[in-house]
Every structure is written in C-alpha cells, then in structure tokens.
Amino acid sequence: MQENVNLKKLMELLESRQFRLLKEKLSEMNEVDIAAFIEELDSERTVVVYRMLSKELASDVFACLPVETQEHIINSITDYELSAIVNDLFVDDAVDMLEELPANVVKRVLKNSTSDTRQLINQFLQYPENSAGSIMTAEYVGLKKAMTVKEAFSYIRRHGVDKETIYTCYVMDAKRTLEGVVTVKDLLMHPYEEMIENIMDTHVIKAITTDDQEEVAERFRKYGLLSLPVVDHEDRLVGIVTVDDVVDVMEQEATEDFEKMAAMIPSERPYLKTGVVTLAKNRLAWLLILMISSMITGGILAKYEAAFAAIPLLVTFIPMLTDTGGNAGSQSSTMIIRGMAVGEIKPSDILRVIWKELQVGLLVGMLLGLVNYLRLVILYPGQELLCLTVVLSLIATVIIAKTIGCILPIAAQIFHMDPAIMAAPLITTIVDAVSLVLYFQLACRLLQLNGG
Amino acid sequence: MQENVNLKKLMELLESRQFRLLKEKLSEMNEVDIAAFIEELDSERTVVVYRMLSKELASDVFACLPVETQEHIINSITDYELSAIVNDLFVDDAVDMLEELPANVVKRVLKNSTSDTRQLINQFLQYPENSAGSIMTAEYVGLKKAMTVKEAFSYIRRHGVDKETIYTCYVMDAKRTLEGVVTVKDLLMHPYEEMIENIMDTHVIKAITTDDQEEVAERFRKYGLLSLPVVDHEDRLVGIVTVDDVVDVMEQEATEDFEKMAAMIPSERPYLKTGVVTLAKNRLAWLLILMISSMITGGILAKYEAAFAAIPLLVTFIPMLTDTGGNAGSQSSTMIIRGMAVGEIKPSDILRVIWKELQVGLLVGMLLGLVNYLRLVILYPGQELLCLTVVLSLIATVIIAKTIGCILPIAAQIFHMDPAIMAAPLITTIVDAVSLVLYFQLACRLLQLNGG
Numbered sequence: 001m002q003e004n005v006n007l008k009k010l011m012e013l014l015e016s017r018q019f020r021l022l023k024e025k026l027s028e029m030n031e032v033d034i035a036a037f038i039e040e041l042d043s044e045r046t047v048v049v050y051r052m053l054s055k056e057l058a059s060d061v062f063a064c065l066p067v068e069t070q071e072h073i074i075n076s077i078t079d080y081e082l083s084a085i086v087n088d089l090f091v092d093d094a095v096d097m098l099e100e101l102p103a104n105v106v107k108r109v110l111k112n113s114t115s116d117t118r119q120l121i122n123q124f125l126q127y128p129e130n131s132a133g134s135i136m137t138a139e140y141v142g143l144k145k146a147m148t149v150k151e152a153f154s155y156i157r158r159h160g161v162d163k164e165t166i167y168t169c170y171v172m173d174a175k176r177t178l179e180g181v182v183t184v185k186d187l188l189m190h191p192y193e194e195m196i197e198n199i200m201d202t203h204v205i206k207a208i209t210t211d212d213q214e215e216v217a218e219r220f221r222k223y224g225l226l227s228l229p230v231v232d233h234e235d236r237l238v239g240i241v242t243v244d245d246v247v248d249v250m251e252q253e254a255t256e257d258f259e260k261m262a263a264m265i266p267s268e269r270p271y272l273k274t275g276v277v278t279l280a281k282n283r284l285a286w287l288l289i290l291m292i293s294s295m296i297t298g299g300i301l302a303k304y305e306a307a308f309a310a311i312p313l314l315v316t317f318i319p320m321l322t323d324t325g326g327n328a329g330s331q332s333s334t335m336i337i338r339g340m341a342v343g344e345i346k347p348s349d350i351l352r353v354i355w356k357e358l359q360v361g362l363l364v365g366m367l368l369g370l371v372n373y374l375r376l377v378i379l380y381p382g383q384e385l386l387c388l389t390v391v392l393s394l395i396a397t398v399i400i401a402k403t404i405g406c407i408l409p410i411a412a413q414i415f416h417m418d419p420a421i422m423a424a425p426l427i428t429t430i431v432d433a434v435s436l437v438l439y440f441q442l443a444c445r446l447l448q449l450n451g452g
Numbered sequence: 453m454q455e456n457v458n459l460k461k462l463m464e465l466l467e468s469r470q471f472r473l474l475k476e477k478l479s480e481m482n483e484v485d486i487a488a489f490i491e492e493l494d495s496e497r498t499v500v501v502y503r504m505l506s507k508e509l510a511s512d513v514f515a516c517l518p519v520e521t522q523e524h525i526i527n528s529i530t531d532y533e534l535s536a537i538v539n540d541l542f543v544d545d546a547v548d549m550l551e552e553l554p555a556n557v558v559k560r561v562l563k564n565s566t567s568d569t570r571q572l573i574n575q576f577l578q579y580p581e582n583s584a585g586s587i588m589t590a591e592y593v594g595l596k597k598a599m600t601v602k603e604a605f606s607y608i609r610r611h612g613v614d615k616e617t618i619y620t621c622y623v624m625d626a627k628r629t630l631e632g633v634v635t636v637k638d639l640l641m642h643p644y645e646e647m648i649e650n651i652m653d654t655h656v657i658k659a660i661t662t663d664d665q666e667e668v669a670e671r672f673r674k675y676g677l678l679s680l681p682v683v684d685h686e687d688r689l690v691g692i693v694t695v696d697d698v699v700d701v702m703e704q705e706a707t708e709d710f711e712k713m714a715a716m717i718p719s720e721r722p723y724l725k726t727g728v729v730t731l732a733k734n735r736l737a738w739l740l741i742l743m744i745s746s747m748i749t750g751g752i753l754a755k756y757e758a759a760f761a762a763i764p765l766l767v768t769f770i771p772m773l774t775d776t777g778g779n780a781g782s783q784s785s786t787m788i789i790r791g792m793a794v795g796e797i798k799p800s801d802i803l804r805v806i807w808k809e810l811q812v813g814l815l816v817g818m819l820l821g822l823v824n825y826l827r828l829v830i831l832y833p834g835q836e837l838l839c840l841t842v843v844l845s846l847i848a849t850v851i852i853a854k855t856i857g858c859i860l861p862i863a864a865q866i867f868h869m870d871p872a873i874m875a876a877p878l879i880t881t882i883v884d885a886v887s888l889v890l891y892f893q894l895a896c897r898l899l900q901l902n903g904g
Contacts, residue, residue, distance in 0.1 A: 028655060030655065030657065030675060032674055032676075153640070157641065160637065161641055166636075166637050166640065167619050167636070184619070184636055184640075185612065185618050185619075188605070188608055188609055188612060189609065189612065189613055203481070205482065220699060221699050221703060222484055223482060224484075224696035224699075225696075226695070243678070243695050247672060247673050247676075247695070247698070247699065247702065248673065250699065250702055250703065251673060251702065255790055257710075258709075258710070258713075258786055258789075258790045259786065259790075261710075262779075262783050262785075262786035262787075262876065263779055263782070263783060264783050264786070270791070270796045271787050271788070271791045271796060271797060271805075272791070272796060272797060272801065272804065272805075276811045276812050276815065277815070279808070280812045280815040283812065283816055284816055284819060284820075286779070287779055287780060287783075287816060287820060288819075288820065288823065290776065290779055291772060291823070291824070293775075294775040294776065295772050295827070297772075297775075298770070298771050298772050299768065301770075302768045305764040305765070308760065308764055308767055312757040312760055312761045313754070313757070315760055315767055316750040316751065316754045316757075317750055318753075318770060319746045319884050319885075319888070320743060320746040320747050320749075320750050322771065322774070323742060323743070323746040323881055323884065324739060326778075326880070327714075327715055327738070327739055327877050328735070330715070331716050331735050331739075333714075334710055334714035334716070335711070335716070335723050336723070337710075338707055338710045338711075339722070339723045339724070342703060342707065344722045344723060344724060345724060349724065353723075353724075356728060360728055360731045360732045360735065363729070363732040364735055364736055364739060367732075367736060368740065368743055371740065371743070372743075424714065424782065424876050425782070428775065428880075432771050432775065433771075436771070
C-alpha cells in the first residue's frame with residue numbers, strides 16, 4: 001500500500017528541511033500512518049514533526065502513539081498545548097495512557113484537563129482491568145424519546161463531531177436509564193416528523209461495567225455489532241464500547257492464549273519491546289514447575305533401572321512413546337481450549353467430548369500402532385514380545401493422552417480456573433509420566449523382567 | 453443475558469401450540485437469537501417456526517443459520533418463497549451458502565434468483581478462497597462527485613435500506629473507478645448544499661480482490677475501519693468488506709493457527725460438528741511424521757546403549773532434559789510465530805530476535821541449571837561428574853532450544869512456508885534429538901564411558 005512509499009519520502013523532506021511541503025503532505029495523511037512515521041524519528045524530531053500537525057489531527061495522532069512517545073511529547077510541550085490534547089482525547093485513550101505513565105506526568109496531565117474531563121478520567125480509571133468499563137469510552141450520542149427524527153439529526157449535527165461513533169444513538173430518560181437504541185440508518189429510513197420513541201429498538205444488547213472484555217468481544221462477534229452500550233448495576237448508561245477497540249481486544253486475548261498455552265506468563269507489551277529480563281521472568285516460572293514435574297517422572301523411571309539395564313533397547317523407544325503421547329494429548333487439549341474460548345464447547349458437553357476423543361484416540365492409536373508394528377517386526381525379527389510391548393504401550397498412550405487432553409481443560413473451566421493452563425506443556429508432562437509407567441509395567445510383565 | 457431465558461419460554465409456547473404469541477415474541481427478537489432457537493428444533497418444527505417470520509426477518513435469520521438447516525429449509529419451501537429469500541440475501545451470505553450446498557440444491561437456488569443476482573453470485577463464486585473477493589459483498593452505497601450533501605441523503609434514503617452498511621459511501625466516476633469515500637458523519641457535519649467532491653476523502657484505504665483475507669483483517673485493525681472498499685486490478689470498485697465479517701475472519705485465522713501449531717490440519721467446521729473420522733484424519737498426518745522423526749531420535753539413542761547399560765541412572769534424567777528443552781523451544785517459537793502473525797516481527801528482525809533469545813536462553817538456562825545442581829548434589833553426593841553432565845546438558849539444551857525455536861519460524865517465513873508449522877511439536881522433536889546427543893556425548897566424555 002501507499003504508506004510504505006510515503007515514509008521514505010517524508011523522511012527525505014524532513015532531512016532536507018522542506019517543512020512546508022512536509023506539513024502539507026502530513027495534513028493529507030491518515031493519523032495511523034503519521035504515528036508510524038513519528039515512531040521512526042529521534043526524540044528531537046518527534047516534537048518538531050508533532051508541532052506541524054493541525055490541532056484536530058494532533059490529538060488523533062497522539063492517541064495512536066506508544067506511551068513512551070506520548071510521555072516524551074507531554075514533557076516537551078507547554079501546558080496550553082497539553083490541555084488542548086487532553087481535553088480532545090477520547091476518555092478510553094486518555095485512560096489507557098494514564099495507566100502507563102509515571103505518577104508525576106499523570107499529575108501534570110490531570111492538572112491541565114478541565115474538571116469535567118478529570119472527573120470522568122478518575123471514574124474510568126477505577127474500573128477493573130479487562131472489564132467492559134476499562135475499554136469503554138464516554139463519547140456517545142444520547143437522545144430523548146420525545147425527539148423527532150428531525151430534532152435528532154440537528155442534535156447530531158451540533159454534538160456529533162466529538163463522538164466516537166454517531167451511527168448508534170442511545171435513548172435515555174432523565175435518570176440516564178437506557179431505554180432504547182436507534183441507528184442513523186433507522187433515522188434516515190424514517191420521515192423527519194416521526195418520533196424517536198416509535199422507531200427505537202427497546203431490546204438493547206448491552207454489557208455491564210464489570211463484565212469481562214472477552215464476553216464483550218463474544219457479544220460483538222455473535223451479533224455483528226458496531227458498538228455496545230455499557231450500563232452500571234442500576235441500568236444507567238455510563239459509556240459505549242466501539243468495534244475498533246473490540247478488534248484489539250480479540251487480538252490481544254488470542255495472543256494471551258497463545259502465550260499461556262506455551263507455558264508463559266502473558267506479556268503486557270509486544271515481543272520486540274520487551275526486555276530480556278522480563279521475557280526470562282515470564283518464561284521461568286512454568287519451565288521450573290514443569291522441570292520439577294519431569295524430575296518426578298525421572299524418579300518413577302528409576303524404579304525400572306533393572307529393566308533397562310537388562311534390555312537397554314527398551315530405552316530407545318522412550319522418545320517415540322513420550323513425543324507421540326505428548327503430541328496426541330496437545331492436539332485434543334488445543335481443540336478443547338480453543339473451542340471453549342470461542343464459546344463453542346461448554347462444560348456440559350464433557351461427555352460428548354470424551355466419547356469423541358476416545359473414538360479418535362482408538363482410531364489414531366491403532367493406525368500409529370500398525371505402522372510401528374510393521375517397522376518393529378522388520379527391524380527386530382523374532383522379538384515378538386518386545387514388539388507387542390511397544391505397540392500396546394503406544395496405542396494405550398495415545399488413547400489415554402487424548403482422554404487426559406480433553407478432560408483437564410474442561411475440568412479447569414468447571415473449577416473456574418483458566419483452561420489455557422491445561423495445554424501442551426502440562427499435558428505432555430503428565431502424559432510422559434503415565435506412558436512411561438505403562439510401558440515399563442508392560443515390559444516387566446511381558447518380558448518377565450524385575451522391577452515395577 | 454436475556455437470550456437464554458427466552459429460549460425456554462419460546463420452546464414452551466411452541467409445545468403448547470400458542471403460535472400467535474410465539475410469532476409476536478419472535479418479531480421482537482434479534483435475528484441471531486431466532487437462528488439459535490431454530491437450531492434447537494427438529495426438522496419439522498424448523499419449517500413451522502421459519503414460516504412464522506416476517507419477510508424481512510426471514511432472510512436475516514436465514515443468513516444466520518448453519519448450512520444444513522438452510523438446505524432443509526430450501527427443500528421444504530416453495531419456489532416463490534425461495535426466490536424471495538435469495539434475492540434478499542447479501543451476496544456474501546449467498547455465496548457462503550452456495551459453496552457448501554450440494555449441486556442440485558445450488559441449481560434450484562440459482563434458478564429462483566433474478567438474473568442480476570445470479571450474475572453477481574457467479575462472479576463472486578470465482579474469487580479465490582480466503583481472498584478479499586471471497587469475503588466482500590456487493591451491497592454498498594455509491595455516490596457521485598457532483599452530488600450535494602442533500603442529494604446524497606435523499607439517495608441514501610431511497611437506496612440505503614438494502615445495503616450492508618450505509619455509513620461509508622463510495623464515490624465513483626462513470627467507469628466505476630473509486631475516487632473517494634465520504635462517511636455519513638461527514639455528510640451530517642456539512643451543510644446540505646456542499647458538494648460531495650469537496651468533502652470526500654481521496655486517500656482511500658482499500659484492498660484488491662486477490663489480497664489475502666489476513667491482510668484485509670490487519671488493515672481493519674491498524675486503521676480501526678468499519679468497512680473497506682475492494683477494487684479490481686483496474687481500480688474499479690467491485691465490493692466492500694464490512695467489519696463484522698472481519699471479526700469472523702480474525703477468529704477463524706486464530707483458530708487455524710492454534711490448530712496448526714498443535715500439529716493438526718485446520719478443520720473446516722467447529723469441533724462438535726466434526727466427525728470422528730475427519731478429526732482422526734486431521735490429526736494423523738502430523739502424528740505420523742513426528743512419530744517417525746522421534747524414531748530417528750530413538751535410533752540415535754541406540755548408539756549409546758553401552759553408556760546407559762553401564763550407568764542406568766543416566767536414563768532417569770531423559771524426561772527432564774527433553775521436556776525442558778521442548779518447553780523452552782516452544783515458548784520461543786510461539787512468541788515469534790504469533791509476533792509474525794500480528795505483523796509485529798518481520799523476517800528482517802532475525803538478528804535482533806536471535807540475540808534476544810540467546811540472552812534469555814542463557815539467563816533461564818543458568819537458573820534452571822542452578823536448581824538442578826542443588827538437587828543433584830543433595831541426592832547423589834560424591835557424583836560431581838554426573839551432576840556436571842546433567843547440568844551442562846540442561847543449560848546447553850535450553851540455549852539451543854531457544855535459538856532453534858526462534859530461527860525456524862522466521863526461516864519458514866523467508867522461504868514462503870507457513871511459520872505455524874514450526875511450533876511446539878516439531879521444535880520439541882528436533883530439540884529432543886539434539887539434547888539427547890549432547891547429553892550422551894557429554895556423559896561419554898566426562899564419565900569416560902564407551903560409545904558416541
């Protein structure tokens with residue numbers, strides 16, 4: 001697209017100090033692309049370029065910048081300029097920024113905002129993290145039942161310019177209780193003299209401030225919404241969530257699930273911007289827990305020392321058994337965790353899921369067992385009992401792995417834990433232990449070895 | 453929310469044959485909730501309830517139903533009813549349905565659509581799967597430069613009711629070349645006599661029919677869009693993508709990545725609706741490949757039979773080493789694969805990434821090594837060389853795992869393969885082989901055993 005070409009050209013204009021031309025180019029650009037350009041600049045030039053922006057564009061671009069750059073700009077501009085930005089930002093963007101800025105900068109920002117804005121920001125800062133309240137904004141169009149379509153339009157014309165969306169308007173009574181919604185499409189499809197009361201939809205899909213942002217995202221997806229009203233526990237409208245923020249939430253939630261499912265504590269920031277120590281810290285806890293668990297597996301193995309001292313060949317099948325078991329189990333747990341995350345699988349489906357996984361496990365296990373059997377009878381002719389031990393262990397491992405892999409995430413959900421913990425790493429460790437005990441027990445029985 | 457309560461009540465009304473009341477209730481409901489209700493019904497009642505819906509609601513609900521139910525309804529209604537539905541559906545919904553229906557049903561559907569609709573559907577059916585063309589729809593508002601705001605509004609009032617979105621309007625010349633966009637917000641904020649030409653934005657963010665749907669989703673996320681125009685290679689407007697479809701694409705793409713990263717072929721349909729044989733097929737291919745790879749690892753191990761025959765204790769550390777290596781490697785590969793999927797990490801970042809992972813690997817490896825060392829000197833006093841073998845192998849394994857884990861996904865991207873293949877399962881198998889060779893080589897050297 002055009003933005004990549006532009007970046008280079010803009011940089012040239014800046015370096016050759018053709019400021020007037022640069023300013024003109026910037027005024028035609030999208031705020032997202034301007035922010036991407038500013039991110040490439042050193043700290044001095046950041047402020048130079050930022051000051052070239054018109055007042056309206058300045059706060060739009062500001063909202064798109066990473067918090068370090070926002071902090072740098074705040075520290076480089078006058079109180080007057082700061083006040084203009086802060087009062088122009090949408091409350092959700094202001095709150096996102098303030099949550100990450102150091103205390104002294106927060107103080108200066110709040111000092112330079114109007115008392116209305118300050119009050120609103122303080123209220124919004126108090127909603128719990130990842131709640132509907134924490135991602136909503138306060139800039140919406142509120143109408144009254146008794147207005148006509150014509151009055152609604154002239155109200156939107158007067159007040160709509162600062163609103164995050166004008167396309168869905170919210171109808172409230174004097175106590176701000178939400179009575180209905182009306183879209184601009186509805187307004188456009190009805191005559192000017194029609195009353196809002198007659199065209200508004202009273203079956204409002206809404207969220208409560210304390211609802212989890214994942215539920216909010218799910219509701220957007222299910223109903224194909226553009227915005228969603230958020231009410232307090234007395235059903236009074238306090239804000240709206242818009243679809244652009246939900247798109248970010250969805251991406252963020254998926255990333256968190258990927259990280260959790262690979263045994264990491266989810267990181268707050270993108271990979272390239274996270275320091276080595278933080279990355280190490282996020283990864284260490286689970287590695288440690290899993291390492292200690294696999295030491296226990298090692299301890300179990302020690303019980304069978306006599307067995308693999310007698311037949312060292314037994315050891316060479318360990319990677320195949322544990323890897324296959326781990327993979328088979330992770331496949332199931334991944335499908336179930338994801339199915340629950342998108343709302344397809346519910347804890348009440350547990351019996352259906354187990355039955356399905358048992359059948360899949362049997363089918364897959366038998367086929368893998370067959371391949372193994374063919375290989376083993378060719379490689380180790382005459383050692384039928386050894387072949388049988390390996391093949392039976394493999395089939396049992398696959399079936400057990402699939403069953404564990406589907407039960408644990410659902411069980412976690414039932415006990416209000418995060419199912420994403422029950423993913424590949426933990427499943428692999430558990431299946432390792434189970435499959436090795438099974439394997440050596442079988443070996444001891446079938447090959448009549450000591451141990452177990 | 454209210455929908456769960458309603459389902460039960462509706463079922464009661466249906467069972468007690470209070471059809472008039474049921475019809476009234478349905479008329480007040482959201483199409484998504486009605487579809488959820490119909491999905492719960494047997495095939496006979498499906499048609500009974502469906503026929504209760506008003507004509508406008510009927511096609512909205514129809515678009516929300518799964519394809520089996522759509523097929524059942526199509527087979528149960530008259531040509532006249534069918535024709536009304538088909539011509540009322542948005543092209544993208546019609547195309548989604550037709551792609552999954554059996555040929556004879558497709559024929560009947562096309563026979564009952566107007567020739568305009570038929571032509572449009574045939575054109576849309578030809579766009580490649582997962583392209584911008586395959587997710588776009590044809591129902592948008594097209595304006596002309598020479599219109600005034602007032603004319604634009606009256607055009608929208610006349611033609612807007614059937615459009616998927618009216619909030620972004622597209623300005624085209626006589627050849628349908630896209631000249632600009634204007635939002636209803638822009639229209640509302642300008643006086644009635646202003647010309648569209650003067651208020652339209654000519655820097656249009658757009659997609660080409662052949663662009664991948666992932667790129668399209670990325671553009672929506674980056675710019676916070678509500679809709680995106682899709683043009684052909686001659687820059688003529690052919691359709692638009694709306695944000696509700698993009699939300700589905702994002703969820704679908706994330707699910708596919710989860711499945712691929714757990715060594716499965718992505719499934720076309722949700723888990724509970726996928727048959728056992730299909731599930732087994734999707735999982736078998738990779739399990740087989742990985743099983744054969746881990747047989748090779750086993751083969752390598754066989755070379756060191758003498759070593760673990762001499763010191764069987766060596767075997768008990770295998771699970772700890774391979775599990776920790778696998779986990780450490782999957783952590784890195786997961787972060788990199790996800791980072792590339794959301795566009796944060798690019799192949800050109802490869803050196804930065806490797807340097808970061810090397811440091812993280814060293815830090816994490818040293819700490820895990822320390823914990824292990826303390827445990828080993830307590831459990832096996834006097835066996836310093838054994839302790840050293842295990843600890844050094846562990847540290848080296850973690851560092852190597854992190855390096856492999858970050859290089860392989862980026863390499864896959866560079867060679868235009870899917871990075872998601874280079875996830876936990878494959879990384880674990882590779883790291884297993886490397887760490888075991890390392891471990892036994894070290895053991896043979898340090899403990900002066902035969903083999904290697």
